[in-house]
Amino acid sequence: MPLALLALAVGAFGIGTTEFVVMGLLPEIAADYGVPIPTAGLLVTGYALGVVVGAPLLTVFGNKVSRKRMLMLLMGLFVLGNLLSALAPSFGTMLTGRVIASLAHGSFFGIGSVVAAGLVAPDKRAGAIATMFTGLTVANIVGVPLGTFIGQAVGWRTTFVIVAALGVIGLLGIARLVPAMPRPEGTHLRRELKAFRNPQVLLAMAMTVLGFGGVFAAITYIAPMMTEVAGYSDGAVTWLLVLFGVGMFLGNLLGGRYADRALMPLLYAALGGLAIVLALFTVAAHNKVLASIVILLVGALGFATVPPLQKRVLDQAHGAPTLASAVNIGAFNLGNALAAWLGGIVITAGFGYTSPNWVGAVLATAALGLAFWSAALERRAPAAGAAEAEAVGADITGAEARTPVHH
DSSP, X not given: XXXXXHHHHHHHHHHHHHHHHHHHHHHHHHHHHTOOHHHHXXXXXXXXXXXXXXXXXXXXXXXXXOXXXXXXXXXXXXXXXXXXXXXXXXXXXXXXXXXXXXXXXXXXXXXXXXXXXXXXXXXXXXXXXXXXXXXXXXXXXXXXXXXXXXXXXXXXXXXXXXXXXXXXXXXXXXXXXXXXXXXXXXXXXXXXXXGGGSHHHHHHHHHHHHHHHHHHHHHTTHHHIIIIIIOOOTTHHHHHHHHHHHHHHHHHHHHHHHTTTOHHHHHHHHHHHHHHHHHHHHHHTTSHHHHHHHHHHHHHHHHTTHXXXXXXXXXXXXXXXXXXXXXXXXXXXXXXXXXXXXHHHHIIIIIOTTHHXXXXXXXXXXXXXXXXXXXXXXXXXXXXXXXXXXXXXXXXXXXXXXXXXXO
């Protein structure tokens, strides 16, 4: 794998850390600004919505400059947002900093996926994308718990200064290691938007929303589920999240390894397994050992879908993959927000802290259904093309038969 992928992975590590670390620091941030914790939770919601909005907008702008320069600009925006968060004198300014940082998220992974895939041979593209996403998964193993510990021990502002420093390292790495990649000729917004007329692109994005939504339906409420149902202490939740991060790391490796060989079978196995494991989580959550095993499996099965789905979007968005790739990253965050909302509804309705697991199982099952539908459409397309060619050939033959022969 090219060394340039390391620079992309460092950027992904910083982005992954800032996205998730705020969840562990909400009490400290809320106390510092004198706002309720639900209000502080807007820092999570605002970030997710910023990703959804920023992904297409900044990617469209990125069509006007080279991909390397755009990646550098995005990391600069990420650094600015985290510095503003670290120095924010008010909660509103802190929220603004979070949104600014989030705007870079979707475009970075979207454009970065295209760049990573372009650095290697066609049969190694999913592996290259997975290498970049390794930074995101390692962030959940190392960056988030370490950032939470530093924020609780020294102050949450220090955590965001460190994250901004990671962004600077990523920016310098991209400048140094990523080769100059000129803007592709003939890249226009109309052509990029045309990719969304392909049903396969839309189906892959819908699978992203539902599949990863299934993961976050459970993980969003993992703290009360583990403390109130499984009987873990508050301090153990951090290590359970590390276990979830380990699962994400393993799933990412699995997805990157096999997506280039058997993309659709991998999606069937991962989404089907995820649906089953989430359904079992309702029972397993009552036992500490079983709960920890399931948390690892949810992370692994959920993230095993990321490289194949991102690769499928790139493959299906013929000749115009950049915007579709970035929007698919936004789809992950849309799934996160949707699942968290649905999980909150069933808890509020009185079904208990384990009920979001059923929501997740239903979402994952729906994603599996879309995967089978997508494959069926793909099988039908060549058959339809062959039938059309046969009909055209018959018409030509008939026309030749009816044409008089002149001597």
